[in-house]
Structure formats: C-alpha cells, structure tokens
Amino acid sequence: KQEVTQIPAALSVPEGENLVLNCSFTDSAIYNLQWFRQDPGKGLTSLLLIQSSQREQTSGRLNASLDKSSGRSTLYIAASQPGDSATYLCAVRSPTGGFKTIFGAGTRLFVKA
Amino acid sequence: SAVISQKPSRDICQRGTSLTIQCQVDSQVTMMFWYRQQPGQSLTLIATANQGSEATYESGFVIDKFPISRPNLTFSTLTVSNMSPEDSSIYLCSVAQGSTDTQYFGPGTRLTVL
Numbered sequence: 460k461q462e463v464t465q466i467p468a469a470l471s472v473p474e475g476e477n478l479v480l481n482c483s484f485t486d487s488a489i490y491n492l493q494w495f496r497q498d499p500g501k502g503l504t505s506l507l508l509i510q511s512s513q514r515e516q517t518s519g520r521l522n523a524s525l526d527k528s529s530g531r532s533t534l535y536i537a538a539s540q541p542g543d544s545a546t547y548l549c550a551v552r553s554p555t556g557g558f559k560t561i562f563g564a565g566t567r568l569f570v571k572a
Numbered sequence: 573s574a575v576i577s578q579k580p581s582r583d584i585c586q587r588g589t590s591l592t593i594q595c596q597v598d599s600q601v602t603m604m605f606w607y608r609q610q611p612g613q614s615l616t617l618i619a620t621a622n623q624g625s626e627a628t629y630e631s632g633f634v635i636d637k638f639p640i641s642r643p644n645l646t647f648s649t650l651t652v653s654n655m656s657p658e659d660s661s662i663y664l665c666s667v668a669q670g671s672t673d674t675q676y677f678g679p680g681t682r683l684t685v686l
Contacts, residue, residue, distance in 0.1 A: 493675055502664055503615075503677040505573070510672055548614065552673065557628075560605075560675060562615045 461486045461553045465563035472539055473571050480534040480566045482549030487527045490558060494523050494534050495548040497565070503548065507534070539570045574599055574669045576678035584684045585655055592651045593681045595665030600645035605666040606638070609680070615664065621648050655685045 462485045472478050482492070491510050495503040507516045507523040509532065515524040522535040536543060549563040575598040585591050595604065606618040619627040619640055627640040641649045652659055665678040 491673060495677075500662070500680075500682060502576075502679040503666075505674060505676060508672055508674050550615075550675065552675070557620075558673075559617060559620075559630075564614045 461489075461551060461555070461561045463549055463551050463561050463563040465547075465549050465566050467566055468564065469567040469569075471569040471571065474539060474541060476539050476570075477535070477537050478539055478568070480536070480547050480549075480568070482532040482534070482551075482563055484530045484532075484551045484561075486553060486555065487530055488553060488555060489527065490552045490554050492523075492525055492532050493550045493552070493560075494521075494532075495550060497546045497548060499546075506547075536568075539568075541570045541572045544568055544570050573674070574601065574667050574676040576665055576667065576676060578663075578665055578678040578681050580681060581679065582682040582684075584686060586686055587656055589655055590651055590653045591655065591683060592649050593663055593665075595648045595650070595678055597646045597667055599669070601667040601669060602645070603668060604642065604648045605668075605675075606640065606648075606650045607664040607666060607677075609662040609664060611660070618650070618663075652683065655683075657685045659683065660685045 466481045493508045494506040509525040520537040546565040546567045548565045552560045577596045579594045604621045607615045618633045619629045621627040621642040639651045662680045664680045
C-alpha cells in the first residue's frame, strides 16, 4: 500500500531564502508524482508533475526532483517570497490499486517579509 | 489545462439534511474524482466516477451516504446524505487530463454541518 510522507510539516523562512520541501513514498512503482499548492480554504493548484521516467521538472523559481529508487522527491523554491506562503502537497499516482493518487499531509510554508 | 467549477462554493447545513455538489469541467474527461479534505487534514479519495457506469467507492465510503451521478463527460454531482457534523469538510472535484495524466482540481465546496 502506497504511503506518502512530507517533511517538515511546517516551515517558516525569511523572504529571499532558498528552501527545500521533502516528500517520500513507500512504493517505488509510481506512474507520476505531482506537487500542488493549496491556499487556505481553497482548491489545489498544480505546480509541477514528474513522470516516472523523469528525474526533474522546472517551472520558474520551482524545481522538483524525483528519485524513485530511494522513494523521494524534493521541491526546491528559490528566492522565496511572501506570496509563496501556502500549503504544499505531494501526490503520488501508482498503477497498483487502479492508478489512485495518494496525497501527503502537506508542508505549511510561511515566508516572512 | 482543465478548468473546473463547483457549486456551491460553501454551505451551512442542518444535521440530517442532504446537499448536492455540482462539478463542471470545460472539456470532456473520462474519469472524475471526488475528494474530501477534513479540517487540518490532507485529501482522501471518496470515489472515482466514470461516465456511463457506477462510481467506484474507496474503503470507508458507501453509495448510500455519497451517491454520485455522472450523466455526461463534463459534469458530475456528489450528494452528501443524512449529514452529521463529522461531514464538515471541503469537498473537491478533480480530473486527470493529457498525455501525462496531470491532475486538476476545482475550487472546492466548503461544507459546515450544524
């Protein structure tokens, strides 16, 4: 059974700092891994998707990496801004169990101005 | 990317009543997913809805409590029946689209049951 863990649960950083959010998963047989952002009381916004055959994806100040063998993904945020404050969710889609998407509990990020 | 809308955006309901949540997608999709996010928690999949067939429910969720309709390839409804305060959550509609099966979410319906 796939389990997804995110560390840390919460993070507070000063504006301008580079930071890394971690996601680990127990079953390396994944279809894809997706990072989302969720603002309080809102839906999810897709940030990056990494397919099983890929090692990383980049979008602007965001870079996501994937290491299937170790069951890990990282989301790197460069030059953080107060507008980056949100909860970041890691989601793993696995072929076992019918391609269900399993979510981590999220990392709540606060960027101080 | 898929654009998904949900109605209502929020509601406050009395115990024992039912609420139907609508989900509309701007393009045709095969599968639509319904999730629940309880306060302070991550997302839990309720069911997967395919057009033209019965929805597939996850462990812990039953059709009598969460009936789902999927009348066409762009629309679905989720009903939360006989509500109790424990049903207070955000309910989210989602689709997977494109060659990469990127998942997109609606804005959610915030339900409070008194």
